[in-house]
Amino acid sequence: MTSNYHQLTLAEVRPGMVLSDVLLDVQGHVLLPQGTTLTEAMLALMPRHGIAVLPILKEEVSPETAQATLEHHEARIAHLFRKNDPDSDSDWATALLRRFVSDFRLGPQEAAEHE
Amino acid sequence: MSNTLSYDDVVRTLDDLPSLPAVVMELLNSIDQDDVDISVLAKKVSYDQALTAKTLRLANSSLYGLQVKVTTIQQAITYLGFQTTRNLITAAAVTGCFAEGHCPGFDHKAFWRHSIATAACAKVLARQMRFNQDYAFTAGLLHDIGRLVLVSCFPNQYSETIAYRDQHDCYLLDAERTVLGVDHVDAGMALAEHWNFSDTMRLAIGGHHDPEAPGAGFLAAIIHVADAIVHALDLAQAQDDLVPPVSTVAWTALGLDEEIYLQLFRETELQYEEISMVLLS
Numbered sequence: 538m539t540s541n542y543h544q545l546t547l548a549e550v551r552p553g554m555v556l557s558d559v560l561l562d563v564q565g566h567v568l569l570p571q572g573t574t575l576t577e578a579m580l581a582l583m584p585r586h587g588i589a590v591l592p593i594l595k596e597e598v599s600p601e602t603a604q605a606t607l608e609h610h611e612a613r614i615a616h617l618f619r620k621n622d623p624d625s626d627s628d629w630a631t632a633l634l635r636r637f638v639s640d641f642r643l644g645p646q647e648a649a650e651h652e
Numbered sequence: 653m654s655n656t657l658s659y660d661d662v663v664r665t666l667d668d669l670p671s672l673p674a675v676v677m678e679l680l681n682s683i684d685q686d687d688v689d690i691s692v693l694a695k696k697v698s699y700d701q702a703l704t705a706k707t708l709r710l711a712n713s714s715l716y717g718l719q720v721k722v723t724t725i726q727q728a729i730t731y732l733g734f735q736t737t738r739n740l741i742t743a744a745a746v747t748g749c750f751a752e753g754h755c756p757g758f759d760h761k762a763f764w765r766h767s768i769a770t771a772a773c774a775k776v777l778a779r780q781m782r783f784n785q786d787y788a789f790t791a792g793l794l795h796d797i798g799r800l801v802l803v804s805c806f807p808n809q810y811s812e813t814i815a816y817r818d819q820h821d822c823y824l825l826d827a828e829r830t831v832l833g834v835d836h837v838d839a840g841m842a843l844a845e846h847w848n849f850s851d852t853m854r855l856a857i858g859g860h861h862d863p864e865a866p867g868a869g870f871l872a873a874i875i876h877v878a879d880a881i882v883h884a885l886d887l888a889q890a891q892d893d894l895v896p897p898v899s900t901v902a903w904t905a906l907g908l909d910e911e912i913y914l915q916l917f918r919e920t921e922l923q924y925e926e927i928s929m930v931l932l933s
Contacts, residue, residue, distance in 0.1 A: 577925070630900040
């Protein structure tokens with residue numbers, strides 16, 4: 538057991554993440570042991586076993602790396618949307634897509650700033 | 653301009669294109685027929701080993717969540733249905749059909765990354781909208797196929813088009829219209845005619861940049877939005893990629909909220925990785 542984990546919903550779990558705990562199905566049968574590195578195939582099978590939330594080991598990411606990743610994503614989104622004027626009245630659908638992709642890549646705390 | 657092309661120039665060159673395997677043409681042409689003998693077609697496909705292998709790998713991917721591994725085309729048809737299997741065969745055939753190279757500046761791999769990602773995204777969108785997912789997948793995969801026609805038939809002119817785009821940092825579509833005089837939508841329509849695509853598919857290819865045009869159809873709106881999402885998610889990983897303007901009419905027609913889009917982005921990324929492993933290997 539480890540305290541360094543978080544419960545993630547199936548939609549948030551990515552292949553390559555590591556189970557912090559043994560994973561049981563609704564009947565209490567062991568599906569996967571603790572420490573399993575999850576693959577796409579495993580995740581695809583989860584709904585069939587009624588698994589919606591998984592205990593995932595937290596990755597040790599230094600704040601600097603996390604910040605650098607965020608800045609990279611932010612710059613890339615700005616580059617991809619360089620033809621879009623966020624304040625244009627006629628091009629609002631593109632602006633909305635940009636906001637959703639930003640929320641997706643940069644996390645919900647950025648969303649608060651947009652509003 | 654001397655090297656401006658016309659629609660007829662494009663049509664004239666279509667015969668020089670590599671043709672799809674005969675059985676794939678037969679599948680495409682049989683799309684509206686009810687009296688197709690499936691077992692005969694399955695047998696014909698299985699003579700092409702590379703095609704069969706790719707099709708089965710797609711069928712066994714988590715995209716379809718089958719509980720058993722299918723090992724023959726006939727089995728795939730039993731579990732997935734004729735429509736789905738036909739679309740998988742088409743996808744496997746088309747991605748291997750056009751030769752690489754010959755056109756400086758054109759990134760063949762990036763082209764297919766974009767097409768496969770659009771197919772994946774369109775399929776997820778279609779499920780959300782309760783629209784036919786097989787149509788959406790195939791239309792997504794083929795929406796820019798006209799670009800490959802232009803690249804294969806007019807490599808030098810297309811190379812100039814790409815240079816023009818880089819110089820002006822405009823949309824590739826506008827560069828095509830300026831330099832070539834025809835765009836990939838025209839070329840795609842010509843090929844769709846030549847390869848006997850169904851009307852649904854033709855409308856989607858023809859309308860994916862202009863889903864507001866009368867009669868463009870709902871599939872065109874799905875492909876239009878899927879295309880923009882894939883550009884925005886940067887799945888093709890093209891350095892100077894540009895998100896095209898999203899039609900407000902198409903966006904409104906889908907009527908999805910942010911929560912659904914975030915879920916859809918995640919699903920698209922996952923499915924994209926899996927399909928591209930099969931189709932681009």
